[in-house]
Amino acid sequence: MEIIWRNVLVFIGLHVAALYGLLLLLTAAKVATLVWAYYLFIVGGFGIAAGAHKLWSHRSFKAILPFRILIAVAQTIALQDDIYQWSRDHRVHHKFSDTDADPYNSRRGFFFSHVGWLLCKKHPEVIRRGKTVDASDLLQDPVVVYQRKYYVPLALVCFALPAIVPWYFWGESFKTAFFVASVFRYVFTLHATWLTNSAAHIWGYHPYDKQMKPSDSRLAASFSLGEWHNYHHVFPGDYRVAELGSWRMSATVVVIDLFAWMGLIYDLKTVSPKIVRSRVLRTGDGTHPYALMENCPLTYSGDIAKTNTMSMAKFLKAGLPNNN
Ligand SMILES: [Zn+2]
Ligand SMILES: [Zn+2]
Structure with missing residues (x-):
């Protein structure tokens, strides 16, 4: 070097x-x-x-x-x-x-x-x-x-x-x-x-793909205005850097949506909830609410939620995606 x-x-x-x-x-x-x-x-x-x-x-x-x-x-x-x-x-x-x-x-x-x-x-x-x-x-x-x-x-x-x-x-x-x-x-x-x-490639969770290093790190997301990096590396073309409205927040996405509403931004690319869910169940590390619901809907433990900073109540309130 x-x-x-x-x-x-x-x-x-x-x-x-x-x-x-x-x-x-x-x-x-x-x-x-x-x-x-x-x-x-x-x-x-x-x-x-x-x-x-x-x-x-x-x-x-x-x-x-x-x-x-x-x-x-x-x-x-x-x-x-x-x-x-x-x-x-x-x-x-x-x-x-x-x-x-x-x-x-x-x-x-x-x-x-x-x-x-x-x-x-x-x-x-x-x-x-x-x-x-x-x-x-x-x-x-x-x-x-x-x-x-x-x-x-x-x-x-x-x-x-x-x-x-x-x-x-x-x-x-x-x-x-x-x-x-x-x-x-x-x-x-x-x-x-x-x-x-650095942090978002070393520490954190891998709800979408456990094989890759990029991770959903709360530390990195807090300073980067909401960059959830496991999601981003799995779906890099999605203008969102998180599943907004469900279990992650991103200030950047809120502002982008505002500018889109004003007509300054258009043609926003996203990934459908159906594709996200299928990827979570296929390659995720099991920390995503989709996986938790799928694997143990009745014994879902708050401990996992606490460590992963997610709120199941919020997630359910936001509504599960239409799988049709
Ligand atoms: Zn990266
Ligand atoms: Zn990128």
Whole structure:
């Protein structure tokens, strides 16, 4: 493994600055600045979860041009590389999950899949097999092309503006605004995203497919605005990242549904409950309510529910899918 020391130094510096930002957040920042930083975390997180991930990596829905521009701005605020690069890496991740060809291969440990993959040269298999993944469709979208072409100046603006706004509009000290809303918020968003590549490939349940490593991890889902990863790897084309309304929640899906209702998003792809149920019963680890009902409807134990954070009452209230 060849370490890229420049990246290591950059990341150490960034984390020291983020810790200073955390100190200022706890001791000096105005309430408006905290709200602003949280708002940027949500906007950037949505740009990643719904934009780079669902819209561009997986083509789970379509969006009208003005909305694609807005969501590209949101994705730039998260500062996680341009949409093309992000989506390409992600497609390679799905195609070769948890192998040497996976950029964030979780079999190399938590640290590697979380951040270590950014600190060393790519495994030769990532480069060799990555060439077999087609991402040319992304370059048909002018939004992706222009964001990639002007990514550096756009990223600089998206890093500076979060600090300028609190300083200009409500008189926050520029130092506090910069370290809290730009640096700390950025590093926090990075870790929130990275948990999906690390924690959600190491810990958690496998209600849909017990053979694969991606898991439904509450920790990762809490920070990633509702990315339930076992479901997602089994049904990557589904715009939902959970069975919303039954036993998992996803803030991203709620917002996508809202924008769809407003007519900004359309052609949302989903998987039918019948297919989900059949997959659960065929390959799941038995923790899904479908499996529990199927296997022991009368002796269903609350212990399993507690450990798996599910609510059978809620699930039943939401209604079982129509199996016809
Ligand atoms: Zn994954
Ligand atoms: Zn994905």
